[in-house]
Amino acid sequence: xxPTLLVIEDxxxxxxxxxxxxxxxxxxxxxxxxATAGLQFAYSLKPDAVILDIMLPGVDGWQICSRxxxxxxxxxxxxxxxxxxxxxxxGLNLGADDFIIKPVTTNELVARIRAVLRRxxxxxxxxxxxxxxxxxxxxxxxxxxxxxVTVDGKRxxxxxIEFRLLSVxxxxxGQILSHEFLLREVWGSEYMGEVEYLRQYISYLRYKLExxxxxxxxxHNEWGYGxxxx
Numbered sequence: 001x002x003p004t005l006l007v008i009e010d011x012x013x014x015x016x017x018x019x020x021x022x023x024x025x026x027x028x029x030x031x032x033x034x035a036t037a038g039l040q041f042a043y044s045l046k047p048d049a050v051i052l053d054i055m056l057p058g059v060d061g062w063q064i065c066s067r068x069x070x071x072x073x074x075x076x077x078x079x080x081x082x083x084x085x086x087x088x089x090x091g092l093n094l095g096a097d098d099f100i101i102k103p104v105t106t107n108e109l110v111a112r113i114r115a116v117l118r119r120x121x122x123x124x125x126x127x128x129x130x131x132x133x134x135x136x137x138x139x140x141x142x143x144x145x146x147x148x149v150t151v152d153g154k155r156x157x158x159x160x161i162e163f164r165l166l167s168v169x170x171x172x173x174g175q176i177l178s179h180e181f182l183l184r185e186v187w188g189s190e191y192m193g194e195v196e197y198l199r200q201y202i203s204y205l206r207y208k209l210e211x212x213x214x215x216x217x218x219x220h221n222e223w224g225y226g227x228x229x230x
Contacts (some may be wrong), residue, residue, distance in 0.1 A: 025110050093200075097116045098112055158208065169227065
């Protein structure tokens with residue numbers, strides 16, 4: 001079955017171009033030109049991934065990303081001309097799986113889409129086949145079967161990427177994992193140079209899981225090489 005992509009983009013010329021290009025690359029594409037239609041399609045179609053612009057009439061892409069992440073783990077790719085570092089960080093912090101700056105070549109866009117789809121499928125397969133369904137470390141409990149994380153008994157909401165990164169760290173507890181290994185396992189080989197993504201998400205995890213993020217007890221830096229859990 002062809003993967004279904006939901007494109008939320010208000011520019012009719014650009015959205016039609018994306019529709020044609022992605023359809024020709026083997027995807028099923030549904031286009032929405034505003035937030036209302038985009039959210040309705042997201043809930044009814046349950047797409048395999050969402051490609052989301054920021055500048056939309058009424059409710060903007062930031063708010064759509066936040067609303068989608070509250071109710072779904074669908075991969076979200078923000079595709080926008082607003083490519084400042086602050087915007088990239090904001091998008092990732094809201095739960096976007098990737099942030100692509102326009103203009104982008106068809107080959108790069110398709111590669112990034114396929115990467116997030118592979119990642120999403122791998123998370124589901126890994127969690128379904130996890131030998132240790134529940135892991136407890138200090139005050140942290142991770143239930144891979146329920147896709148649930150608690151700290152001191154309180155539920156902590158993690159984005160799909162955050163959960164995937166935490167899973168890889170836990171499954172290699174005590175081992176020093178290089179930047180390259182983590183990028184490949186969590187994001188895919190297309191992201192081997194995106195060390196800033198990794199640092200940002202390590203920071204998110206520490207903020208959500210550590211008692212004192214400045215003095216982490218769970219996720220440790222191995223300076224110049226990578227990270228270690230436990």
